Amino acid sequence: MNSFEKYGKMLSLAPYNDRSEIPVFPHMITPLAPLAGYTQAEVYDDVDKWLDALDKTIELVGTFDVSCVVNPADTVFIEGLRSRRPGYELDDDACFQFVEAPCFDDPETEYPRIMEMGWDAWYAQHLMSVQNPPLETPEQLQARFGQFAANSQKGAMHVVGKGMVPWFEYAYLPIFDMLWLIRSMEEFVMDLYDDPGPIMDIIRKYQPQQDEATIKVMKQAGMTRVASFPMRSSATFMSTDMFEEYSWPFIRDSIKRYADAGITTIVHADGNWLPMLPYFNELPRGCCHLELDGATDIFEAYEITRGNHSIRGDVPATMLAFGTVDEVNDYCEKLVNMGMQGGFMLSSGCEVPVNAKLDNLRAFVNFLK
Numbered sequence: 233m234n235s236f237e238k239y240g241k242m243l244s245l246a247p248y249n250d251r252s253e254i255p256v257f258p259h260m261i262t263p264l265a266p267l268a269g270y271t272q273a274e275v276y277d278d279v280d281k282w283l284d285a286l287d288k289t290i291e292l293v294g295t296f297d298v299s300c301v302v303n304p305a306d307t308v309f310i311e312g313l314r315s316r317r318p319g320y321e322l323d324d325d326a327c328f329q330f331v332e333a334p335c336f337d338d339p340e341t342e343y344p345r346i347m348e349m350g351w352d353a354w355y356a357q358h359l360m361s362v363q364n365p366p367l368e369t370p371e372q373l374q375a376r377f378g379q380f381a382a383n384s385q386k387g388a389m390h391v392v393g394k395g396m397v398p399w400f401e402y403a404y405l406p407i408f409d410m411l412w413l414i415r416s417m418e419e420f421v422m423d424l425y426d427d428p429g430p431i432m433d434i435i436r437k438y439q440p441q442q443d444e445a446t447i448k449v450m451k452q453a454g455m456t457r458v459a460s461f462p463m464r465s466s467a468t469f470m471s472t473d474m475f476e477e478y479s480w481p482f483i484r485d486s487i488k489r490y491a492d493a494g495i496t497t498i499v500h501a502d503g504n505w506l507p508m509l510p511y512f513n514e515l516p517r518g519c520c521h522l523e524l525d526g527a528t529d530i531f532e533a534y535e536i537t538r539g540n541h542s543i544r545g546d547v548p549a550t551m552l553a554f555g556t557v558d559e560v561n562d563y564c565e566k567l568v569n570m571g572m573q574g575g576f577m578l579s580s581g582c583e584v585p586v587n588a589k590l591d592n593l594r595a596f597v598n599f600l601k
Contacts, residue, residue, distance in 0.1 A: 235297035239397045242542050243496060245518055245575040251568050251600050255397070257298035257544060257579040258597055261307060262327045263586050264289050267593075272327055273319025277305035279383045283390050290394070293590070294597045298577070299396045301387035304328055306380050312355070312405070313413060314362045321364075327586055334416040335362070339423045343430035351407060351438035358414060400459035400498050402450050404442065406486065407435045408479055412464040420464075428478065439482050440489070447493045458490055459498040466503030468527060480511050491519035502582055503527050509536045518542070526581030534570055542575035547596050549581055552588040557595045564599040 233241070238255040241248070248254055265275045268288035275282040282303040290296075307328075308315045314331040316322050322329065335358060336342040346354045360367040367373050388398045405413075411431060412420045423431060450458060464470070465479040487497045497520040499512075504527045512520065517540050524530050524545035537543060546567070551559055567578055578600065584593065 235395055235397050238297055239577075242575060242577050243518065243521065245539060245542060247574040248572050248576075251572065254568060254571060254600055255297035255577045256597060256600060257399070257577055258293075258296055258593065259300060259399075259580045259583045260286075260289065261300050261302070261304055261583060263584045263588060266325075266586055267292055267590070271318070271324040272304070273324035275304065276318050276328065277303075279303045279306075279386060283387065286390075287394075293594045294601070295395075296597050297396060298399055298579075299391045299394075301391050301398045302384055303387065306383050309363070309376065309380060310403070311413075312359055312362065312410060315364065317364065332413065332416050334419050335414045339415070339419075339426075339430070343423075343434060346434050347430070347437070351434065351442065355410070401453075401455040401457050402446060403459040403461065404446055405461045405463070406465070406479075406482060407439050407442065408482055409462045409464045411435075412469075417469075424474070424478065432478070435482050439486060443486050443489045447490065447495065450495060451493060456494060457496050457498060459500060460486065461500045463502060465508070466501065466505045466527075467507045468503030472507045475508055476511070480508070484511070484515065487515055487520050491516050496521060498523060501525070501528065506532055506536075509533055512537060513540050515541070523579070524581070530567070531570055534576070538573060538575065542577070544577035544579040546579065546581040549583070549585040549588075552580065552592045552596065553585045555589075555592060557591050560592045560595045561599065564596060568600070 233253055235255060238253055241253055242255055262272065264282060264285035265272045268285035270281060270285050275285050286299065302310070308317065311330060314333065316329040316331060318324055318326045318328060356370065356373055360373050363376070367376065391398050411434070415423065446458065462479065462483055465475060465483065470479070490497050499520050500523045502525045505522070505524065506528050509522070512522070513536070520541050522533070522537060522541055522543045524533060524543060526546050526548040530543065530546040533543060547560065547563060551563060564578065567576070570576070571578070580596070
């Protein structure tokens with residue numbers, strides 16, 4: 233089976249006949265630079281060097297089935313937060329950093345302003361303000377989006393040319409989680425405590441509009457997989473009661489909208505999602521794919537979601553950086569034995585760390601060969 237066939241079988245939830253049918257995905261954005269002999273600054277905003285680093289990494293560690301397609305600078309851009317960049321605010325060999333701090337101070341003024349302006353217009357204004365340096369005109373922002381699209385297309389074509397499946401074809405951050413990141417942790421929680429109404433009004437009005445706009449673009453381009461990044465909706469940040477009231481209704485309805493359009497949602501589930509996973513069984517079978525980063529017990533998660541949704545995971549960053557080859561092999565063996573029942577992708581727990589041991593990474597990437 234080629235990588236695309238493996239990926240399709242994983243989404244179908246069918247049991248594997250042989251472990252070689254399981255797709256492998258080492259999630260790598262920043263590790264490519266040191267593995268290929270570049271500094272982080274050299275590849276940060278040079279898509280060609282970043283793709284060259286991907287090629288050199290494949291030569292070094294072996295081939296795999298699924299790959300990231302978005303380079304570091306574009307990852308930072310689309311996240312919508314203030315940042316520090318290698319070669320600019322940081323040393324050449326440092327990884328980029330997000331800076332979480334409140335981007336507005338008066339919720340009683342700003343939430344009504346979002347409702348009045350509309351989410352797209354307000355978020356565009358926000359996105360301009362957090363760039364380094366800030367963008368001054370809408371035309372500059374439009375040009376940056378054009379560059380992002382061109383770079384992403386180049387990355388996707390490059391990956392497909394290597395016989396690998398692009399991680400996703402389109403992506404979005406749910407408005408609830410995006411607002412939480414923009415407002416910052418403590419401030420947003422207090423806003424929910426003081427008066428959740430204005431926040432819920434924004435999401436209730438504009439999340440469906442964002443989904444429909446995304447679906448339109450994807451359908452026109454023939455895309456079938458969208459990634460969702462609910463960065464704050466896990467048990468790491470909220471209780472299940474909060475999740476059920478504030479977050480789940482919008483996650484659920486978005487995934488259903490995409491499913492109705494024939495689009496699978498890839499839920500990038502960083503943090504502890506174990507208490508939230510039973511909710512996903514309310515959704516149509518196979519409409520989403522859950523990516524776990526190690527904070528969720530993947531073995532319990534598989535039992536909860538088995539037969540309903542596929543999952544990927546979850547060789548821990550700590551194991552890749554500080555463990556031994558034997559430990560990596562033993563853990564991969566446990567994952568594969570679990571996942572043979574279907575709907576499983578062998579992957580790193582979120583991103584492979586920049587200090588991963590080469591032998592550990594090779595053992596992980598080549599475990600099923």
